[in-house]
Amino acid sequence: MHLGSIVKERRKLFNITQETLAEMSGVGLRTVKQLESGKGNPTIITLEKVADVLGMQLVLQIKSMNQ
Amino acid sequence: MHLGSIVKERRKLFNITQETLAEMSGVGLRTVKQLESGKGNPTIITLEKVADVLGMQLVLQIKSMNQ
DNA sequence: AGCAAAAGTGCACTGTATTGCACTTTTAAA
DNA sequence: TTTAAAAGTGCAATACAGTGCACTTTTGCT
Numbered sequence: 378m379h380l381g382s383i384v385k386e387r388r389k390l391f392n393i394t395q396e397t398l399a400e401m402s403g404v405g406l407r408t409v410k411q412l413e414s415g416k417g418n419p420t421i422i423t424l425e426k427v428a429d430v431l432g433m434q435l436v437l438q439i440k441s442m443n444q
Numbered sequence: 445m446h447l448g449s450i451v452k453e454r455r456k457l458f459n460i461t462q463e464t465l466a467e468m469s470g471v472g473l474r475t476v477k478q479l480e481s482g483k484g485n486p487t488i489i490t491l492e493k494v495a496d497v498l499g500m501q502l503v504l505q506i507k508s509m510n511q
Numbered sequence: 512a513g514c515a516a517a518a519g520t521g522c523a524c525t526g527t528a529t530t531g532c533a534c535t536t537t538t539a540a541a
Numbered sequence: 542t543t544t545a546a547a548a549g550t551g552c553a554a555t556a557c558a559g560t561g562c563a564c565t566t567t568t569g570c571t
Contacts (some may be wrong), residue, residue, distance in 0.1 A: 380488065383504050405560045406518060410519060417558070418487045419526075421447065424504075432507050437450050437491075440501045447545075460548060472530045477549065484528070 379416040380424065385413040387431045447491065454498045469493040479492040 391406050393414055395413065400405040404426050411417040412427065455465050462480065466473040471493050478484040479494065492502055 395519095396517080407520095407560055408511060408558080411559090414519065416520090418489045419486050420485045420558070422485045423559075424488060428504055429507075432509075433504050434476055434507045435447075436503055436505055437447055437495055437500050438506055439566095440496075440499050463547080474530055474550095475528080475530095478529090481549065483550090487528070490529080 379415055381413045383433075384427055384431065387433060388413075391431065398430060400426065402430045414419045445484050448480045448482040450500075451498065453495055454500060455480075458498065465494065465497060469497045 388395070393401075395409045397407055398404075399409045402409070404423055407432050408417075408419070408423060409427065410426070421435065428435055446471070460468075462476045463473055465471075466476045468489070471490055475486070475490060476483075476494065479486050479491070488502065495502055
């Protein structure tokens with residue numbers, strides 16, 4: 378499961394639209410759409426802005442841990 | 445602690461140079477240097493390439509977990 | 512089914528990440 | 542302490558991420 382899907386699922390949990398997420402995070406709507414649909418290659422800052430609004434954070438962890 | 449520092453620390457654990465990490469990951473040396481020194485705003489793919497070589501992965505998790 | 516809202520996409524422009532090169536600074540080993 | 546290897550940095554070129562706009566497709570509600 379890629380990062381975009383995780384963002385999308387989490388956003389739906391909050392019952393907000395891509396447009397609202399874009400506004401709240403300060404990221405362009407087009408960028409949010411691309412991120413969620415798995416297109417493109419966002420920068421860390423873009424991903425962090427979006428994740429932050431959704432109460433999530435980007436972390437680097439040792440590989441192959443369950444969940 | 446930012447992502448660059450985590451990469452740097454992890455790399456030192458493996459006793460390899462930035463140059464070796466760059467070669468192994470397929471990322472430019474200049475980019476590795478910027479990443480580790482906290483300059484710039486890498487893309488997910490760049491960070492994933494480097495993390496992969498170091499046996500790490502980028503994950504999105506619910507915020508405010510310990511560690 | 513009908514329809515409005517939400518999501519996905521092609522295009523084009525702007526800004527910036529990636530990169531190599533050449534150089535300086537720092538580190539660590541003899 | 543010397544000094545070679547490793548790390549940090551300014552500059553410039555290229556590739557591509559971020560974005561708005563206009564449009565199509567999908568979703569989900571009545």
